Amino acid sequence: MAEPGYTVLARKYRPAKFADLVGQPHVVKALSNAINTNRVAQAFLFTGSRGTGKTSSARILASALNCLERKPGEFEPCGKCASCRDIARSEDLDVVEMDAASNSRVDDVRERLESVETRPARGKFRIFIIDEVHMLSTSAFNALLKTIEEPPPHVKFILATTNPEKIPETILSRCQRYDFRRVTLSEIVAWLEAICAKENLQPKDGVLRAVAEMAEGGMRDALGKVDQLVAFSGAKPGLEDAERVFGLIGRAKLLELLTALAGGDARAGILFAEEVFDSGKDVAEVLASLVGLARTLLLVAAGGADTRGIDVPENELPALRQVAQAYGIHGLVYLAELLTDCRQRVRRAAFPRVLVETTLVKLSMVGRLEPLEALLARLDEVSDAPVSEVINNITPAARERSPQEPKPAQNAPATGGSERPLSAREKTALDAVKRQFGAT
Ligand SMILES: Nc1ncnc2c1ncn2[C@@H]1O[C@H](COP(=O)(O)OP(=O)(O)O)[C@@H](O)[C@H]1O
Ligand SMILES: [Mg+2]
Ligand SMILES: [Zn+2]
Structure with a gap:
């Protein structure tokens, strides 16, 4: 799909400095303070959903700690010295990166940690980055715990995970924890716009927003979708291209469906399900769009004239208000619940089509339910x-x-x-x- 020599956008634009990290100001502030004041913990845990900057931040932190050019009072790595360059390529001797997803056994951990006592070769610290750390086996966690309990002063640990609840309390209690949040829709859109400008890509109106909506707060996913879209439709993709490539259904159409359902039109629901299934669209994605829309409708209904936090173009608001009014706040809560539930179950459902149909038919009866x-x-x-x-x-x-x-x-x-x-x-x-x- 990609041309030879083509670097995917997510890799090409991996943040190399704290300043490049989008949407994690709390993390940046705390880490930069720690570096500035030389109070850097011995072990960190970076948690958060995928593609939000955990691995990137681990490398930035490692670079900052070992940068050869960083002056006192500065916290950003220079990005140019030998240490910064080697870390960016994952080739640095002092920074040991380990992916626990593919190295989960106790021997893997022992092998990597063998060198903890060794003095750093070039930088100040030997830094162990363990990605997807929740994948470690119990005995591997125990081996790690021994070192993390009393690491030599020249050692730092940076653990990263999407599933902190799977990490033993003993490890958690040794780590300074940072929660990476999902990047907001508008932050993703702004970042995609900046990257498209650099890449000479000119997506038409609404395209980047549609892409960002699909990414659900993950920057890597958003960039991956731009790659995919451009590979299929060239440098100036339109909304129809996005809808075709990703099997999406436009918001206007979804609103039309919800309007019909709010009016008690069960048949509209059945016909919609038919269209989704017969056209081979990704049902889960379509449901995700509907859930997103339900959330927006709730915001519209709850906020009245206050449109803060409502992430849709101004000109779509009147139509949204109308639908929100038709359902009423009780109806909208029910709508959101049913759609969320349907979306969670649809991939594993034995009869996904029936599940979607019954959900939509139920939604057409909301008007008749009394609070x-x-x-x-x-x-x-x-x-x-x-x-x-x-x-x-x-x-x-x-x-x-x-x-x-x-x-x-x-x-x-x-x-x-x-x-x-x-x-x-x-x-x-x-x-x-x-x-x-x-x-x-
Ligand atoms: N907060 C962010 N700001 C800018 N780009 C990001 C951010 N998070 C992820 N990315 C993009 O996604 C790619 C993968 O990010 P990564 O740090 O590996 O995410 P994680 O480890 O949380 O899954 C990066 O190379 C970058 O292009
Ligand atoms: Mg990662
Ligand atoms: Zn440097």
């Missing part, structure tokens, strides 16, 4: 006892007050013998009801 409060108010009207009393009677406190009553578990259908705990959904509903009626 909980309205239902309860109506119940109150028709029942003899106020609903608040009924609710009170089923709360645990009420049961304790009247021990002669049979325990609900005995009447309830068998759910494994003991009393069934409330599901999260039931708890939320119950809490809402209690709040509404002042029950405790």
Whole structure:
């Protein structure tokens, strides 16, 4: 696909200085302070989703620590000295990079760490960068722990991972942790614009935004998509090209669907599913776009005239407002929940098409659903006892007050013998009801 000698954009534009790192100002500030004041921890943990700058930052930090030209009070690596150049090429003797995804065994770790006692060859420090560190086996973690507990003073560790929850507490507690955040849509768009200008690429209106939306906060993904798009459509790709290459459906069309569904048109949902499946589009991507749109609609509904944080072109706002109004805030919450759930399940679903169809049909019924409060108010009207009393009677406190009553578990259908705990959904509903009626 790529021409010979073509360097993919994500590699060509790997940040070499802290100043080039987009969207992680908290990380840059803390690291630069530490370097400036010579209070650099012995072990770091960089966490965050893929393509947000963890590996790049590990190399920048390593370069800064070992840069031969950096003056006191400066924190950026010079990028030109022998040490900076070798680190950028991953060829430096003092910086040991290890990918735990492909070297997860204890022997791999022992082999790499054999040299910890060795003095650095050129720089001030020997720096061990362990990428995807959560992949290490238990015994490999133990081997690492031994060194990380008391490393020689000339050693620094930089661990990076997308899954910090898989890292043992013993390791976590030795590390200074930095959480890399997803890069925002507008930051990605701005960065892509800058790179396209340098590369003489002229994507048409809306293209970079569509690409950035797909990347979900990952800069590497965003750049990869630009590569892909340009390979297929040349230097001036239009929105139709992006929609074709990535199997996307434009926002106008998605809004049209949601408008129809809000009006109770179930058939529109079925036809949409048919189009998505028959045209071979990536269903998960389409659902991701719908989830993104649902989120925007929620922001529109919740914010009123305040459009901060709403990342769509100004001229699309009126249409969005109309749809948001048609659903109402309750309907939108339900919409977002259903779509998110559908999107999470669709790749593994045995019958993805049925899943998508039923989800869309459910969405066409939202208009007919009443919010909980309205239902309860109506119940109150028709029942003899106020609903608040009924609710009170089923709360645990009420049961304790009247021990002669049979325990609900005995009447309830068998759910494994003991009393069934409330599901999260039931708890939320119950809490809402209690709040509404002042029950405790
Ligand atoms: N915060 C960022 N700012 C600018 N470019 C980034 C950023 N994060 C990632 N990139 C781009 O993505 C590529 C891969 O980034 P990398 O640091 O390896 O991400 P991670 O280790 O978090 O998966 C980089 O070469 C760069 O082109
Ligand atoms: Mg990485
Ligand atoms: Zn340097």
